[in-house]
Amino acid sequence: xxxxxxxxxxxxxxxxxxxxxxxxxxxxxxxxxxxxxxxxxxxxxxxxxxxxxxxxxxxxxxxxxxxxxxxxxxxxxxxxxxxxxxxxxxxxxxxxxxxxxxxxxxxxxxxxxxxxxxxxxxxxxxxxxxxxxxxxxxxxxxxxxxxxxxxxxxxxxxxxxxxxxxxxxxxxxxxxxxxxxxxxxxxxxxxxxxxxxxxxxxxxxxxxxxxxxxxxxxxxxxxxxxxxxxxxxxxxxxxxxxxxxxxxxxxxxxxxxxxxxxxxxxxxxxxxxxxxxxxxxxxxxxxxxxxxxxxxxxxxxxxxxxxxxxxxxxxxxxxxxxxxxxxxxxxxxxxxxxxxxxxxxxxxxxxxxxxxxxxxxxxxxxxxxxxxxxxxxxxxxxxxxxxxxxxxxxxxxxxxxxxxxxxxxxxxxxxxxxxxxxxxxxxxxxxxxxxxxxxxxxxxxxxxxxxxxxxxxxxxxxxxxxxxxxxxxxxxxxxxxxxxxxxxxxxxxxxxxxxxxxxxxxxxxxxxxxxxxxxxxxxxxxxxxxxxxxxxxxxxxxxxxxxxxxxxxxxxxxxxxxxxxxxxxxxxxxxxxxxxxxxxxxxxxxxxxxxxxxxxxxxxxxxxxxxxxxxxxxxxxxxxxxxxxxxxxxxxxxxxxxxxxxxxxxxxxxxxxxxxxxxxxxxxxxxxxxxxxxxxxxxxxxxxxxxxxxxxxxxxxxxxxxxxxxxxxxxxxxxxxxxxxxxxxxxxxxxxxxxxx
Numbered sequence: 061x062x063x064x065x066x067x068x069x070x071x072x073x074x075x076x077x078x079x080x081x082x083x084x085x086x087x088x089x090x091x092x093x094x095x096x097x098x099x100x101x102x103x104x105x106x107x108x109x110x111x112x113x114x115x116x117x118x119x120x121x122x123x124x125x126x127x128x129x130x131x132x133x134x135x136x137x138x139x140x141x142x143x144x145x146x147x148x149x150x151x152x153x154x155x156x157x158x159x160x161x162x163x164x165x166x167x168x169x170x171x172x173x174x175x176x177x178x179x180x181x182x183x184x185x186x187x188x189x190x191x192x193x194x195x196x197x198x199x200x201x202x203x204x205x206x207x208x209x210x211x212x213x214x215x216x217x218x219x220x221x222x223x224x225x226x227x228x229x230x231x232x233x234x235x236x237x238x239x240x241x242x243x244x245x246x247x248x249x250x251x252x253x254x255x256x257x258x259x260x261x262x263x264x265x266x267x268x269x270x271x272x273x274x275x276x277x278x279x280x281x282x283x284x285x286x287x288x289x290x291x292x293x294x295x296x297x298x299x300x301x302x303x304x305x306x307x308x309x310x311x312x313x314x315x316x317x318x319x320x321x322x323x324x325x326x327x328x329x330x331x332x333x334x335x336x337x338x339x340x341x342x343x344x345x346x347x348x349x350x351x352x353x354x355x356x357x358x359x360x361x362x363x364x365x366x367x368x369x370x371x372x373x374x375x376x377x378x379x380x381x382x383x384x385x386x387x388x389x390x391x392x393x394x395x396x397x398x399x400x401x402x403x404x405x406x407x408x409x410x411x412x413x414x415x416x417x418x419x420x421x422x423x424x425x426x427x428x429x430x431x432x433x434x435x436x437x438x439x440x441x442x443x444x445x446x447x448x449x450x451x452x453x454x455x456x457x458x459x460x461x462x463x464x465x466x467x468x469x470x471x472x473x474x475x476x477x478x479x480x481x482x483x484x485x486x487x488x489x490x491x492x493x494x495x496x497x498x499x500x501x502x503x504x505x506x507x508x509x510x511x512x513x514x515x516x517x518x519x520x521x522x523x524x525x526x527x528x529x530x531x532x533x534x535x536x537x538x539x540x541x542x543x544x545x546x547x548x549x550x551x552x553x554x555x556x557x558x559x560x561x562x563x564x565x566x567x568x569x570x571x572x573x574x575x576x577x578x579x580x581x582x583x584x585x586x587x588x589x590x591x592x593x594x595x596x597x598x599x600x601x602x603x604x605x606x607x608x609x610x611x612x613x614x615x616x617x618x619x620x621x622x623x624x625x626x627x628x629x630x631x632x633x634x635x636x637x638x639x640x641x642x643x644x645x646x647x648x649x650x651x652x653x654x655x656x657x658x659x660x661x662x663x664x665x666x667x668x669x670x671x672x673x674x675x676x677x678x679x680x681x682x683x684x685x686x687x688x689x690x691x692x693x694x695x696x697x698x699x700x701x702x703x704x705x706x707x708x709x710x711x712x713x714x715x716x717x718x719x720x721x722x723x724x725x726x727x728x729x730x731x732x733x734x735x736x737x738x739x740x741x742x743x744x745x746x747x748x749x750x751x752x753x754x755x756x757x758x759x760x761x762x763x764x765x766x767x768x769x770x771x772x773x774x775x776x777x778x779x780x781x782x783x784x785x786x787x788x789x790x791x792x793x794x795x796x797x798x799x800x801x
Contacts, residue, residue: 061085061504062459064092075183077147083127083134084364088503095141095183098175100158101148102128105771107781114768117784119760120365120464122767126358129158132175133166143180144172160211165355169209198222203230214256228256233279233302239324243296243312246288250324252281281308287315298322356770358763362501363464366760367753369501375744377402379415380725383423386692388430388700388714393692399428401721404743409715421725421739429695429730430714431477431722431742433702434673435633436586436613436666438792440465440481440496440507445797447486450524450535450545453516453574456492457481461504466789467670468498472748474674475724475737478509480706482613485519485588485794488536488545492516492574493586495706497722500747513707514577515610518546519588520598521644523795543597549575550605584610584707586633588794590644592620599628611705613666615656616648622659631662631705636682653697654687664702668793681731691731 067074078096082089089096103125108114135142144159146152163172181191189198199222206213216230232255239250249264252274259276262269263285271286283298292315300310300322308324361368378401385394387409398413399406438444442460446452461481471479477498483491493515496507522528525537536542553575559566560576577583589595589612602609612618613633618625625632634656639648657663665680667673680698683689689697696713703713712722721744728735740748775781790796 061088061092064094065459067094077145078142080128080131081124082140083131083360085503086134086138086140089135090138090140095143095179096135097145097147097183098132098135098142099145099148100132100155100162102158102161104780104782105774106784107775108768108771108784109775110784113784116786117764118365118787119764121787122764122771123358123364126356126767126770127360127364129161129165129355130357132162132171133168136167136171141179142175143183144175160209163209165357169207172209205234216256232256232276235276235281235302235308238327239308240327241322241324243320243322244314250283252276279303281310300324356766358767365464365466367466367469367500367756372501373745373747375404376746377415377418378721378741378744378746379413379418379420380423380428380723381413381420383426383428383725385409385715386427386429386695386730387716388692388696389716399715399723401723401741401744404721404745406715406717406719406721406723409717423725426738427726427728427730427735428715429475429724429726430699430712431724431740432475432676432698433664433706433708433713434471434476434479434667434676434698435611435664435702435705436668437479437481437670437673438484438668438794438796439467439471439479439670439673440498441494441792444792445484445486445795446491447484447797448534450487451489451549451571452483452487452491453489453549454491454570455483457483457494458492458508461494461496461507463502463504463507467673468500469748470670470674472498472500472740473737473753475677475726475730475740476673477722477724477740477742478703478706478708478712479673480515480586480702482515482586482794483517484796485517485521485523486797488519488524488542489549489575490517490519492583495708497742498747499742499745509708514583515586515706516574516578516583517588518585518598518609519794520594521588521590522642523588527643539594539597542594543601546598546601547604550579550601553579554605578607579605581607586611586613586705588613589615590617590648592617595621596624599624599630602628611664614668616645616652618661619649619652619655620647622656622661625656626660631664631701632656633664633666633702633705635668636665636679637686650682650686653683654689657683657687657689657693657697662701662704663697664705665697666702670791677730677735678733681733684731695730 063074063076074094076094076096078098080099080101105125106117146155149155159172163169178191181187190200193201199219201219202208202215203217204213204215215227218225218227235255236253241248241250246265251262253260255276259274261272261274261283263272264270265288268288270288273284275282279302281300281302285296287294287296294315296315297313298310300308303309306326310322312320312322314320359370361370362372380399382396383399385397385399387394397409397411400408400413400415400418440462441457442462446455479496481494481496495509495512495515497509499507520542524542525539536545553572556569556572557576557579574583578585587598587609595612595615598609609628609630611631611633612625615632615634616639618632618634634653636653637650639645653663653665665676667676672679676698680694683694683697684691700709700713703709711720721741723741724737725739726735727738736750737748738750739746
């Protein structure tokens with residue numbers, strides 16, 4: 061989907077090599093209008109004999125093994141064109157078996173044939189000479205003895221531009237099957253296989269397997285059989301002609317030299333029964349099987365991992381009755397009050413409300429608040445830092461959003477509804493932000509706020525001057541160098557913007573465009589900061605170029621410069637009580653938020669951590685202890701105030717008629733350590749429900765058991781498996797780097 065965005069930006073329709081997991085976002089893949097080149101490198105089942113190792117497998121990994129073979133079918137059913145490729149296979153020999161597996165899982169033979177012929181020919185622009193049998197096309201074709209997608213079909217010849225490549229002799233009779241014959245008073249059973257290539261035979265007498273050597277050429281079969289008497293090294297020699305489909309005629313020479321007439325009669329029923337047994341062993345469907353024997357497919361959810369929705373949830377009309385309502389507005393905290401949610405908005409707040417179409421929820425003894433907003437997070441991003449140079453203003457976190465990050469669901473369980481996903485702090489001028497709502501189950505683009513305010517990450521201090529770097533490979537490497545980076549870049553951006561506004565020809569520069577937006581008040585800065593001297597420095601640089609620092613984030617020495625921040629117009633987003641984890645944090649104090657608040661600064665408590673973000677309500681409560689902030693104002697530190705800092709307070713952050721229905725129902729006082737988010741609602745859609753969560757835990761347990769049983773069946777059939785490998789999710793912070801050897 062990212063590749064398609066790049067193509068759209070330049071009006072190019074790419075052909076895209078798939079990843080095999082398109083089924084997880086089939087509608088979005090269809091929306092790209094791309095033709096895919098599709099690998100069929102299906103995963104092996106995991107070896108789940110050890111229950112302790114099996115318990116570490118994620119449901120998403122288990123589903124991937126089960127669902128991947130259905131991917132070609134689902135693409136075909138949704139009208140998405142694709143060609144098949146051996147790309148990604150460790151051995152091309154597995155291509156045929158994987159293709160058969162896709163067909164067993166519902167891919168039609170017609171679509172499979174198109175994916176191997178007409179579609180790749182079209183992608184190459186060679187449909188006039190490749191991919192079909194028609195006058196004028198190259199003489200490229202196969203000769204087989206049946207349907208090419210049947211397992212027992214033999215390929216005789218492969219013709220390329222009129223030249224035949226013989227795989228098996230087309231004139232050799234197929235004598236595979238089971239036979240019976242009698243020699244010198246003894247009964248024998250003969251089974252022949254692979255007769256048109258390298259023939260193999262097995263002979264039994266009195267249920268004893270006899271050693272046999274076999275050759276078959278030009279319809280003549282030669283057998284050398286060890287006699288049943290194991291004490292003697294004697295052999296029977298047979299030569300027979302395949303004169304018909306019913307038997308073999310010839311002569312047998314006994315160990316004593318006597319010659320006897322030989323006739324082996326083909327047994328009709330044994331072959332068909334053997335075929336059926338083989339088909340059942342291989343999992344293919346025979347005439348007496350029905351659809352109930354079709355391969356099991358684990359349900360696809362949104363997202364396609366544990367706790368995903370079977371269907372994307374929809375907005376509802378909801379009426380909370382008799383709650384304690386924290387409005388974050390002039391009305392303050394309202395007791396025994398009702399809140400009506402309708403059409404994704406807060407419709408009414410008051411007593412004795414009613415609605416005939418609403419789902420009524422008794423909230424007696426419970427609390428309703430606006431959703432929690434995290435001003436500084438790295439949740440739901442696949443990459444954090446583009447740290448190769450001292451400015452990366454051209455990159456954006458919106459390009460690397462990970463809608464399958466389980467942290468989204470966990471944050472919903474903590475009452476979080478919106479976050480700013482920030483670039484890291486590897487360079488003074490970082491990348492652009494993504495401001496998202498935690499709409500669990502939606503694709504990445506649908507998480508981003510409509511008409512999202514424009515933000516960018518700046519950084520100061522130890523990280524940007526590479527204090528703990530082993531390489532120190534780029535400028536700046538000192539605090540004075542950090543200041544010069546800002547001066548240099550904004551000088552360039554100012555000159556760029558002046559040329560652009562003059563109407564003169566100019567070369568578009570994504571980096572300069574972003575910085576010019578800051579100069580023009582169209583993009584806001586969240587700046588990673590600690591030390592008061594650097595905070596002062598950046599405000600002076602901003603004054604020099606006539607723009608404002610919107611938010612100093614972290615800012616653990618904000619209490620030292622609160623008056624200057626207030627005069628500049630900057631807000632502060634800080635930790636509640638983190639300190640001492642590196643040198644420049646040694647002067648941090650837990651009273652920081654309260655001091656900045658009392659100085660008139662808009663203050664938020666942020667997480668910068670996917671675990672802390674789940675309990676930001678408790679982090680806010682610490683300001684009641686440290687600094688005597690009122691409970692109502694403390695809650696605003698994680699609701700209304702971050703909304704103000706993100707320029708979203710007209711939409712979210714408080715409970716006010718007309719605002720987005722981003723609402724949390726708490727089981728207890730929202731600042732209490734005992735409070736749980738019972739329901740977390742975004743725009744009228746319930747994305748987290750405590751009761752549903754309990755139901756899902758049982759459903760996940762059941763589904764994992766079903767998949768484990770299927771994997772055990774694969775292993776018991778003798779199929780290859782892969783070992784269970786421990787996986788650990790990488791926890792992203794400001795200094796997380798994508799390092800590649």
